[in-house]
Amino acid sequence: xxxxxxxxxxxxxxxGEVMLGAFKSVHGGYTMDNVRxxxxxxxxxxxxxxxxxxxxxxxxxxxxxxxxxxxxxxERTPRWIRSVLTTFSGVAANFGGIPLAMAFVATLGTIGIxxxxxxxxxxxxxxxxxQLFTKTGVEIVYMYxxxxxxxxxxxPAIDGLRREWREAAANLGASPWQFWRxxxxxxxxxxxxxxxxxxxxxxxxxxATAYSLTSGTVPIVPILIGAYYQxxxxxxxxxxxxxxxxxxxxxxxxxxxxxxxxRRAARWAK
Amino acid sequence: MRSRRFIAPSAALWLLAAALYFFLPLVATLLxxxxxxxxxxxxxxxxYSWVIHNGDFWHTIKISFLLALETIxxxxxxxxxxxxxxHLKVPRLxxxxxxxxxxxFVVPPIVMVVGLLNLYRGAPSWFYAQPWGFLVAAYVxxxxxxxxxxxxxxxxxxxxxxxxxxxxxxGASWATTLVKVILPNIRAAALAGSFLALAIVMGEFTxxxxxxxxxxxxxxxxxxxxxxxxxxxxxxxxxAITWAxxxxxxxxxxxxxxxxxxxxxxx
Numbered sequence: 434x435x436x437x438x439x440x441x442x443x444x445x446x447x448x449g450e451v452m453l454g455a456f457k458s459v460h461g462g463y464t465m466d467n468v469r470x471x472x473x474x475x476x477x478x479x480x481x482x483x484x485x486x487x488x489x490x491x492x493x494x495x496x497x498x499x500x501x502x503x504x505x506x507x508e509r510t511p512r513w514i515r516s517v518l519t520t521f522s523g524v525a526a527n528f529g530g531i532p533l534a535m536a537f538v539a540t541l542g543t544i545g546i547x548x549x550x551x552x553x554x555x556x557x558x559x560x561x562x563x564q565l566f567t568k569t570g571v572e573i574v575y576m577y578x579x580x581x582x583x584x585x586x587x588x589p590a591i592d593g594l595r596r597e598w599r600e601a602a603a604n605l606g607a608s609p610w611q612f613w614r615x616x617x618x619x620x621x622x623x624x625x626x627x628x629x630x631x632x633x634x635x636x637x638x639x640x641a642t643a644y645s646l647t648s649g650t651v652p653i654v655p656i657l658i659g660a661y662y663q664x665x666x667x668x669x670x671x672x673x674x675x676x677x678x679x680x681x682x683x684x685x686x687x688x689x690x691x692x693x694x695x696r697r698a699a700r701w702a703k
Numbered sequence: 704m705r706s707r708r709f710i711a712p713s714a715a716l717w718l719l720a721a722a723l724y725f726f727l728p729l730v731a732t733l734l735x736x737x738x739x740x741x742x743x744x745x746x747x748x749x750x751y752s753w754v755i756h757n758g759d760f761w762h763t764i765k766i767s768f769l770l771a772l773e774t775i776x777x778x779x780x781x782x783x784x785x786x787x788x789x790h791l792k793v794p795r796l797x798x799x800x801x802x803x804x805x806x807x808f809v810v811p812p813i814v815m816v817v818g819l820l821n822l823y824r825g826a827p828s829w830f831y832a833q834p835w836g837f838l839v840a841a842y843v844x845x846x847x848x849x850x851x852x853x854x855x856x857x858x859x860x861x862x863x864x865x866x867x868x869x870x871x872x873x874g875a876s877w878a879t880t881l882v883k884v885i886l887p888n889i890r891a892a893a894l895a896g897s898f899l900a901l902a903i904v905m906g907e908f909t910x911x912x913x914x915x916x917x918x919x920x921x922x923x924x925x926x927x928x929x930x931x932x933x934x935x936x937x938x939x940x941x942x943a944i945t946w947a948x949x950x951x952x953x954x955x956x957x958x959x960x961x962x963x964x965x966x967x968x969x970x
Contacts, residue, residue, distance in 0.1 A: 436785035440803060443844050447818025448810050454821055501721045504714035511710065514718065524949045525725055528942060530908050531923045535938040536728040539735035544931070546731035577728065580721070638811030641908035645924055655813040655909070662820065662913040670821070677817040684809045 451681065454674035467675035475652060480679065483637060483653040486568060490575040491632035497576075498583025499625060505584075506591050519588065522581035529578050530641035537574045537646070541565045566647050574642055579632050586631060590624035590698065623697040630691045634684055654680055729942070736935035750936040759922055760937070767919035770834060771904035774842040775897045778850045781843065783893065786851070787885055790858045791867060801855070804848040812845065812909040820914060834916040841910050846900040853899065857892020861885075894955045902948035906941070 458464040470476060504510065505518045528536075540547045543562030551557045564570055594617060602612040640655035649656050654676055661673040737746040740753075754760055789796045807815070819841055823831050830836035866888065870880040886893070908920040923941060927934045 434785060434788075436781050439781055439843070440847075443819070443840050444803070444806060444810075444815075444847075447815055447822050448806075450818040450822045451814060454818075497721075500717050504711075504717040507711065507714055509710055510714055510718075518718075518721075520953060521725065523953065524946055527902060527906075527945050527949055530906055531920050531927060532906075532938040532941040532945075533728075535923075535927050535934050536732045536942075538927075538931075539935045539938075540728045540731035546734050547727065577724075580724070634808065634811075638813065640813045641912075641920070641924075644908075644912075645927055648928075655811075658813055658817060659909075659913055662817075673817055674821065677814040681810060681814050684811070688805075688809050 448681075451674050451677045454671050455678035457671050457674075459669055459671065467669070467671045468678070470672060471675055471679050476654075476657070476676065476679075479652045479654045479657050479676075480683075482568065482651065483655075483680075484683070486572055486575065486653065487633045487636035490572050490579045490636045491629045493572075494576050494579030494632055495583050495587075495625065495629040498580045498628075499587055501580070502584045502588050502591055506588065508596075515588075518584065522584040526578050526581040526585060529639070531645045533574060533577060534642050534645035537565060537570075537577070541570070541573070566650065568651050571643050571646060571651055571653075574646060575636050575639065579636065582632060582635060583628055586628040587621075587624060590621055590628075594620060623694045627691055627694040627698055630687050630694070634687055637680070637684065637687075729939075732935045732938055736932060736939060738932050740930070740932050750933040753930070753933045754936050754940065763917055763919045763922040766834065766917070767905050770839060770842065770918065771901045773835060773839045774846055774904050775900050777839065777843050778846050778896070778900060779893060782847070782850050782854055782896075783886070783889075784881065786854050786858055787863065787881060790863045797855075800851065804851040807844060807848050812841075812907070813913075815841065815844065816910045816913045819910075834911075834918065837914060838911060838916050838918075842900075842904050842907065845903055845907065845910075846896075849899040849903070850896040853892050853896040854889065857889035857895075860892075861888045891955050895952050898948045898952040898955065902945055902952075905944050905948070 455467055456463050456465065458466060471480070501518070505515045537545075539545055541560065541562065542548065542565050545562060545565075548560055548562040551560055565573070598616055598620075599612055602616055607615070638655070640659060643651055643653055644656055644659060649660060658673050658676050661670075734745065736750050737748070738744060739747045739749060786800075789800060819837070823837065825831075826837075830840075863885070866884050867880055870884045875884070906920060907918070908924065911918045911921055912924075919941075923934070923937055926937055
């Protein structure tokens with residue numbers, strides 16, 4: 434089948450090339466040196482920054498997304514709000530990369546509209562604009578696609594919280610807090626954690642947004658890899674492969690945690 | 704009891720905050736794009752006219768669009784017969800392919816491009832040095848999960864066996880069956896997959912940047928670095944392309960109750 438030939442040529446061989454290349458030395462032969470280098474600076478720091486940005490945006494984006502999704506789905510919220518929110522999230526979750534970075538430069542950059550408004554009209558000096566080009570800035574921008582992704586992923590799980598459970602709990606004398614503590618959250622927990630892992634992977638693999646926003650000054654792993662292929666910096670091609678291999682390992686571990694969570698979450702699905 | 708009919712205050716607060724966060728950057732970009740390059744004051748459409756009269760804009764958007772078309776054609780040629788064959792003859796293979804479709808999530812574009820660049824450095828230049836070769840080869844893989852899940856859903860909603868038997872008992876060949884009977888029945892799924900592939904290719908930056916092909920997102924980044932106000936105008940146009948692709952997707956998929964999908968290629 435041409436399909437299998439294609440996946441071997443352009444999926445398996447490149448992936449294998451990264452894995453093998455990570456363990457090759459410049460002189461030929463195999464070595465652990467490249468992988469060992471990852472645990473030294475500046476590479477260790479790059480992994481730390483990458484993981485930190487991904488974890489912060491996954492947890493904060495996850496919690497905020499959960500709150501917004503629940504606000505749209507709960508009783509008494511008009512039905513149309515939910516469909517508008519899902520449609521809009523579907524589009525907003527796809528806004529990423531270069532255009533998203535530019536949109537935030539226009540909003541919160543040094544001469545951005547919101548920055549100027551805060552300084553000139555409100556005389557607030559909490560936000561100067563240069564912060565947008567630091568790690569905090571990258572996190573704020575990532576939230577723009579993390580939040581809608583969480584809404585999309587978690588909405589079906591919230592739908593699964595049955596109305597009868599809440600009524601049964603209320604009949605037995607449970608307060609709303611007790612309902613959430615003993616029924617709602619335990620049922621939702623696997624879905625929430627699974628969704629947060631997806632968000633983590635989403636941020637961890639991102640390259641274009643941070644590249645465009647900071648022109649490489651926030652050293653996340655994809656930017657280091659990119660810097661190598663754009664010319665200079667590293668003299669050992671296998672180091673780039675080792676960096677890529679490290680990313681692959683982190684994402685594979687996430688996948689291994691994700692699969693059982695997904696299975697547990699499916700237990701309550703309708 | 705009247706108040707119980709209304710939305711809970713905390714819910715309203717969250718939704719309002721979310722709406723603000725979603726729309727603020729879009730509105731700010733619009734205001735930004737209307738500023739004059741010379742004075743920094745509102746309002747002029749000079750930035751838009753700069754974009755429209757820029758030769759590189761038309762050149763790169765044409766390249767990206769043609770790349771998207773090529774990706775769509777190759778993906779459909781590759782995946783439609785395969786998924787048809789799997790549904791008809793070897794349903795055991797379906798989980799295997801579904802698993803393969805998850806691999807591009809674990810191997811993100813930045814990792815994939817490292818492998819591809821190292822592997823095909825010595826390849827003939829008609830492949831390696833041309834976006835129509837190297838880049839499309841990578842984009843078909845990026846599009847694979849989206850194409851697969853949308854086509855798979857399409858094939859599951861039709862009765863492949865009955866349609867094939869009916870067509871063949873009337874004397875149709877395999878090719879005729881596929882093109883004249885199966886394809887019209889999965890048209891919506893194929894279109895949905897194609898719109899997703901279009902959105903991926905029009906926004907993909909990572910692979911194009913590392914292999915140095917000048918596509919539309921690279922032009923966008925170049926303008927970002929050099930011209931602030933026209934960059935905002937261009938950003939809105941790029942968002943419009945994503946909007947159009949995603950809304951067409953929702954429109955096509957409405958009959959089957961499909962929701963939107965998230966394309967991770969553009970990050």
